[in-house]
Amino acid sequence: xxxxxxxxxxxxxxxxxxxxxxxxxxxxxxxxxxxxxxxxxxxxxxxxxxxxxxxxxxxxxxxxxxxxxxxxxxxxxxxxxxxxxxxxxxxxxxxxxxxxxxxxxxxxxxxxxxxxxxxxxxxxxxxxxxxxxxxxxxxxxxxxxxxxxxxxxxxxxxxxxxxxxxxxxxxxxxxxxxxxxxxxxxxxxxxxxxxxxxxxxxxxxxxxxxxxxxxxxxxxxxxxxxxxxxxxxxxxxxxxxxxxxxxxxxxxxxxxxxxxxxxxxxxxxxxxxxxxxxxxxxxxxxxxxxxxxxxxxxxxxxxxxxxxxxxxxxxxxxxxxxxxxxx
Amino acid sequence: xxxxxxxxxxxxxxxxxxxxxxxxxxxxxxxxxxxxxxxxxxxxxxxxxxxxxxxxxxxxxxxxxxxxxxxxxxxxxxxxxxxxxxxxxxxxxxxxxxxxxxxxxxxxxxxxxxxxxxxxxxxxxxxxxxxxxxxxxxxxxxxxxxxxxxxxxxxxxxxxxxxxxxxxxxxxxxxxxxxxxxxxxxxxxxxxxxxxxxxxxxxxxxxxxxxxxxxxxxxxxxxxxxxxxxxxxxxxxxxxxxxxxxxxxxxxxxxxxxxxxxxxxxxxxxxxxxxxxxxxxxxxxxxxxxxxxxxxxxxxxxxxxxxxxxxxxxxxxxxxxxxxxxxxxxxxxxxxxxxxxxxx
Numbered sequence: 001x002x003x004x005x006x007x008x009x010x011x012x013x014x015x016x017x018x019x020x021x022x023x024x025x026x027x028x029x030x031x032x033x034x035x036x037x038x039x040x041x042x043x044x045x046x047x048x049x050x051x052x053x054x055x056x057x058x059x060x061x062x063x064x065x066x067x068x069x070x071x072x073x074x075x076x077x078x079x080x081x082x083x084x085x086x087x088x089x090x091x092x093x094x095x096x097x098x099x100x101x102x103x104x105x106x107x108x109x110x111x112x113x114x115x116x117x118x119x120x121x122x123x124x125x126x127x128x129x130x131x132x133x134x135x136x137x138x139x140x141x142x143x144x145x146x147x148x149x150x151x152x153x154x155x156x157x158x159x160x161x162x163x164x165x166x167x168x169x170x171x172x173x174x175x176x177x178x179x180x181x182x183x184x185x186x187x188x189x190x191x192x193x194x195x196x197x198x199x200x201x202x203x204x205x206x207x208x209x210x211x212x213x214x215x216x217x218x219x220x221x222x223x224x225x226x227x228x229x230x231x232x233x234x235x236x237x238x239x240x241x242x243x244x245x246x247x248x249x250x251x252x253x254x255x256x257x258x259x260x261x262x263x264x265x266x267x268x269x270x271x272x273x274x275x276x277x278x279x280x281x282x283x284x285x286x287x288x289x290x291x292x293x294x295x296x297x298x299x300x301x302x303x304x305x306x307x308x309x310x311x312x313x314x315x316x317x318x319x320x321x322x323x324x325x326x327x
Numbered sequence: 328x329x330x331x332x333x334x335x336x337x338x339x340x341x342x343x344x345x346x347x348x349x350x351x352x353x354x355x356x357x358x359x360x361x362x363x364x365x366x367x368x369x370x371x372x373x374x375x376x377x378x379x380x381x382x383x384x385x386x387x388x389x390x391x392x393x394x395x396x397x398x399x400x401x402x403x404x405x406x407x408x409x410x411x412x413x414x415x416x417x418x419x420x421x422x423x424x425x426x427x428x429x430x431x432x433x434x435x436x437x438x439x440x441x442x443x444x445x446x447x448x449x450x451x452x453x454x455x456x457x458x459x460x461x462x463x464x465x466x467x468x469x470x471x472x473x474x475x476x477x478x479x480x481x482x483x484x485x486x487x488x489x490x491x492x493x494x495x496x497x498x499x500x501x502x503x504x505x506x507x508x509x510x511x512x513x514x515x516x517x518x519x520x521x522x523x524x525x526x527x528x529x530x531x532x533x534x535x536x537x538x539x540x541x542x543x544x545x546x547x548x549x550x551x552x553x554x555x556x557x558x559x560x561x562x563x564x565x566x567x568x569x570x571x572x573x574x575x576x577x578x579x580x581x582x583x584x585x586x587x588x589x590x591x592x593x594x595x596x597x598x599x600x601x602x603x604x605x606x607x608x609x610x611x612x613x614x615x616x617x618x619x620x621x622x623x624x625x626x627x628x629x630x631x632x633x634x635x636x637x638x639x640x641x642x643x644x645x646x647x648x649x650x651x652x653x654x655x656x657x658x659x660x661x662x663x664x665x666x667x668x669x670x671x
Contacts, residue, residue, distance in 0.1 A: 014462045021471065029478030137357065137610065144551070144605025146558055149577070149598030152586055160589070167587075212616070258467030266469070266559050270581070280470075281563050284477055292477050296470040303467050 003321040007311045011304050018300045022293050023071050027064075036287035037084065080294035085286045091294045094279065099298065101170055102275035105191050106264040109198035113260075114253055116199065117206025121249075122242045124207065125214020136208070143204035147267040151197045155270065158193060165193040168272035194271045202260045210249050217245040247318050254310040258303045265299070358614020364607035368600070372424040375417030383415040383571045397592050404592035407583045416596050418571040423554060424604070426488055426572070430553035433492035435546045438499025439538075443530055445500070446507035457504065460497035468494045472556060476565045483567045487560065491553050499545040506538050544615045551608045558601050573597045 034052045038044055080091035124132040159167045171186040218241050226240045268277030283291035315321045395405040403412035445456035475490050516533050561574025568575055580594040
């Protein structure tokens with residue numbers, strides 16, 4: 001348990017750093033939401049500055065410490081302020097509409113990519129020099145492709161030309177979101193191509209890492225000993241080699257998560273998927289600062305929580321994490 | 328007397344040559360392919376703007392030049408405003424590579440400084456620096472980059488480079504710290520400490536030279552990260568959109584709905600360039616990896632050096648029993664070796 005406690009303390013520090021950065025960046029950087037609005041409407045009088053500030057609730061009264069305390073209180077109550085782009089909607093309301101889309105799509109696809117990539121990595125590492133090993137350079141290409149670019153190509157080939165998948169959006173036009181079958185099936189159908197894109201691009205990284213660790217593990221004496229004992233190959237691969245090779249892979253999963261999620265969110269833009277990515281794109285182009293800040297916090301916390309889940313898995317799988325002197 | 332200087336000049340060249348080709352031929356194939364691919368793009372980045380056939384920002388006065396598919400006068404076609412895609416690409420490769428290499432150099436320098444400092448100071452400093460790098464590793468960098476750059480009134484190359492470098496060092500710092508901790512306990516470091524060398528001298532002349540391959544791999548990784556992040560940032564509009572980088576070309580293609588209009592020649596070349604540069608870097612890096620870890624090397628090349636399979640018993644055990652076992656067995660090394668020898 002001390003492992004989980006230590007990790008919790010670490011995530012608390014990371015969350016505090018993210019919250020504080022989110023507090024300090026708007027106060028340290030030159031731009032702000034009011035200036036963005038003033039620039040958009042040149043006929044506004046300078047006197048309107050205070051009025052817009054009050055309207056958005058972005059004025060900074062009181063000392064820095066006072067602001068900091070009330071900021072933390074707001075975040076704790078999930079109050080991220082008023083949205084600039086879709087005024088007067090609350091940022092938290094808009095986020096609540098989009099988060100489920102991203103969570104289901106990116107979450108499922110990332111876990112699938114990890115599972116498939118690790119599985120293929122086990123095979124490639126075990127059959128070192130086999131055909132799977134020989135297609136590795138091709139997979140490296142997929143690893144290096146930006147997610148959104150592969151999405152563009154897949155839409156062009158599979159949606160526009162071949163007409164197999166829908167071009168974009170989260171569900172067919174004319175449907176009302178709800179828990180009926182026609183909507184859910186349409187949503188699943190629309191998520192197939194985006195999910196496929198995430199799986200294809202992020203799978204290669206997991207596979208390469210797993211393969212490399214696997215090759216090293218297969219050379220270990222205990223694996224040779226297991227073979228010499230005459231154990232079934234499936235048993236040697238899975239319970240001797242892969243069982244140990246997966247531990248660094250799990251640690252890497254936690255660290256790479258932020259990278260994968262960021263890429264997937266950019267990719268949503270290409271699909272006009274009604275998730276956080278589209279919200280982010282619009283927020284950036286409209287200089288919608290409250291939204292940008294809220295999205296940063298949401299993604300960061302999602303990644304931190306996923307990391308915590310990965311830690312629980314590590315505790316379950318890795319006996320070293322269960323001993324007292326675990327790091 | 329007059330003939331002497333050229334002779335002297337020739338000798339080192341002759342002596343150097345065999346050593347160099349030797350080193351090159353000892354490189355793994357992956358590293359060679361990666362280096363050649365990267366070299367082509369670097370060359371394109373250096374001479375690209377000089378040989379670009381058109382001005383990439385050219386504004387056509389009539390619509391007759393817009394959205395041409397690839398043809399003899401425009402090898403990669405034209406954009407909606409009649410700009411030549413090939414010329415944009417050649418300019419874009421330069422800007423993207425410039426940014427990535429600068430970010431790579433700056434972030435790697437930071438990694439080395441932080442990693443070596445943490446390992447050498449130890450104690451509270453080490454705890455603090457390690458915690459900082461771990462925290463920045465776990466916080467997703469792209470949303471933070473977007474936040475930082477979004478607050479700037481104007482996007483440009485310099486702020487992007489600074490912000491990317493400022494967030495790109497933690498991974499390298501972690502790896503280099505671990506390596507430094509391992510090296511600093513070696514005998515040769517202890518020896519130079521005993522001879523009274525100063526700490527900075529030990530770091531600069533004993534520690535860092537022993538980490539060159541690690542630092543090189545870290546540099547390649549950071550360049551890869553910088554390319555990916557800068558292209559993604561430009562794609563969502565967080566770049567100087569009047570300059571030509573691979574990301575901004577993609578941004579303009581996306582905002583002009585090139586995809587829906589079927590103008591594949593507009594967005595495929597820049598994306599492919601990003602992907603190929605990335606592939607070259609990944610290949611180069613796994614080549615460097617193989618240099619350090621012989622086990623990862625291609626099994627085909629080292630076939631003769633490998634001992635014969637020591638377990639005839641196991642071969643019997645691997646004989647097919649049921650469909651599932653046969654499937655699993657076909658993934659085993661023995662099965663593979665049998666395959667290559669030809670079935671009895």
